[in-house]
């Protein structure tokens with residue numbers, strides 16, 4: 632209780648209580664700081680596609696008697712508008728998340744439902760890109776949290792796995808129970824796609840960060856997908872990690888505290904790893 636009054640952040644202990652108020656206090660300050668530079672980033676990022684669209688509109692006017700050029704500029708405008716629309720919808724997602732009370736909605740969530748729904752959302756895109764998605768791992772795992780947010784997080788990881796892979800690639804989504812200091816559900820999304828340079832692995836979770844501007848832009852990326860994933864992980868007292876090798880592929884792991892099933896005996900604390 633003394634820790635609560637001081638606003639000290641107390642890490643969740645194995646099998647112990649999570650100190651909610653202390654966490655919320657820290658979150659409130661952090662969220663405010665995040666919000667301030669988020670607004671600055673957003674204004675900057677919106678200017679690029681908006682600027683491109685208005686330049687292209689001028690170009691169309693000037694090229695009125697060259698139908699081929701008009702067609703080219705119009706196609707380019709379509710791409711920029713799609714990019715703008717995606718960007719705006721991700722900005723809305725992220726700002727909604729930032730406004731969420733971290734402990735606001737905490738229901739029992741079936742991980743099977745999350746994986747099925749997330750993969751379903753990406754199915755059309757996967758078919759177009761000729762990438763196979765497989766769901767593997769354990770069934771019946773549960774966490775406490777917000778099902779919509781968790782589906783968004785896994786959906787973003789699967790979408791990236793598709794986008795940064797070549798036709799014929801394979802994406803595997805799997806959930807496993809992982810017992811170390813604590814009891815976790817680890818959801819991995821693996822691809823055998825283009826991979827990420829080691830020196831940039833830490834930066835990819837930053838808002839608006841893209842590994843290679845040309846390569847990501849060609850895919851219409853906003854650079855917000857992974858920061859949304861990271862935010863959802865934090866809100867759920869979990870984390871997200873990445874392993875990647877250039878040219879070989881990437882594996883993203885979202886770890887969430889498992890929901891302890893009080894009805895069953897303590898049968899899962901002898902796992903050696």
Ligand code: ADP
Pocket residue numbers: 791792793795822824825826827835836840841842843847851852853854855856857858880881
């Ligand atoms: P974007 O909208 O650009 O995909 P993200 O935040 O989702 O933004 O990802 C940030 C960057 O991380 C991407 O631009 C991409 O370069 C890299 N990245 C993310 N996921 C993968 C992946 N599965 N394989 C290769 N690179 C990836």
